[in-house]
Amino acid sequence: MNFGAHVSIAGGIYNAPERAINLGCECFQMFTRSPRGGKPPELKDEIVEKFFENCKHASLTNYYVHTPYFINLASHKSELRENSINLVREELSRSSLLKVKSMMTHIGSSKDMKRSDAIENVVDSLNRVLDAYDGHTELLLENTAGQGHTIGITFEEIAEILNKAESKKIGVCIDTAHMFASGYDLRTDKDIKDLENIIKNTVTFDKIKLIHGNDSKVDFNSGKDRHEHIGKGKIGEGGFRSIINNKQLNKFDMIVETPPEGVKEDIQVLKELRDKAES
Numbered sequence: 384m385n386f387g388a389h390v391s392i393a394g395g396i397y398n399a400p401e402r403a404i405n406l407g408c409e410c411f412q413m414f415t416r417s418p419r420g421g422k423p424p425e426l427k428d429e430i431v432e433k434f435f436e437n438c439k440h441a442s443l444t445n446y447y448v449h450t451p452y453f454i455n456l457a458s459h460k461s462e463l464r465e466n467s468i469n470l471v472r473e474e475l476s477r478s479s480l481l482k483v484k485s486m487m488t489h490i491g492s493s494k495d496m497k498r499s500d501a502i503e504n505v506v507d508s509l510n511r512v513l514d515a516y517d518g519h520t521e522l523l524l525e526n527t528a529g530q531g532h533t534i535g536i537t538f539e540e541i542a543e544i545l546n547k548a549e550s551k552k553i554g555v556c557i558d559t560a561h562m563f564a565s566g567y568d569l570r571t572d573k574d575i576k577d578l579e580n581i582i583k584n585t586v587t588f589d590k591i592k593l594i595h596g597n598d599s600k601v602d603f604n605s606g607k608d609r610h611e612h613i614g615k616g617k618i619g620e621g622g623f624r625s626i627i628n629n630k631q632l633n634k635f636d637m638i639v640e641t642p643p644e645g646v647k648e649d650i651q652v653l654k655e656l657r658d659k660a661e662s
């Protein structure tokens with residue numbers, strides 16, 4: 384299992400690999416633009432070349448992109464949904480240009496809608512995003528903490544979307560803090576074994592491509608999205624040890640998305656747990 388972090392692209396996207404290495408990352412995640420909106424910085428040839436050079440220099444081959452926060456593929460507001468579809472498509476092509484392995488997006492929210500209508504919109508949006516898409520980067524859907532009316536709270540719901548979507552190439556990114564907050568306990572070996580069975584019976588391990596490794600500031604099943612440093616939250620070191628020891632889960636890269644101060648230590652904690660698991 385390789386560990387990495389979400390790193391900033393401040394000053395230029397080609398700065399991300401060095402930041403990752405300085406944190407001890409073996410893989411990394413980034414935005415390609417401001418997550419809060421606005422026009423994306425143009426990916427000129429020389430910028431892309433410099434990014435590749437810096438990745439090579441840092442020996443980093445596995446890197447991922449997170450889409451901006453405001454995406455809502457379910458929305459009944461047509462302008463927001465159209466913008467979201469265009470943005471996910473645009474991000475997929477920007478990511479492909481950068482040879483990004485996969486790109487995860489939050490699915491959206493069913494606020495002021497019937498849940499089934501929201502799911503129908505999501506499926507339609509995904510079909511349109513991936514229509515004639517044959518880029519390098521794979522699209523992943525991320526599970527949510529269960530806050531508000533977000534979609535993707537349960538693995539059953541994500542499996543339903545994957546089954547209904549035309550493209551069979553959509554993958555899943557599982558976030559530990561979100562799982563814990565939405566009612567999937569992760570604190571013991573037994574919890575991780577149970578999770579393994581749930582995944583086998585819903586989205587399946589073939590679809591999982593990445594793990595977001597975040598401890599949780601909030602209690603089990605609290606439905607809130609608050610990340611904490613590894614081992615310092617309610618999941619605790621034991622939960623991460625169990626994940627790292629699990630043969631189905633430890634084949635994926637794990638990216639931490641914890642507050643910037645302390646990320647280096649998070650990676651270190653995870654590497655130590657891995658070292659102990661191997662010895």
Ligand SMILES: [Zn+2]
Pocket residue numbers: 525558595640
């Ligand atoms: Zn996440």
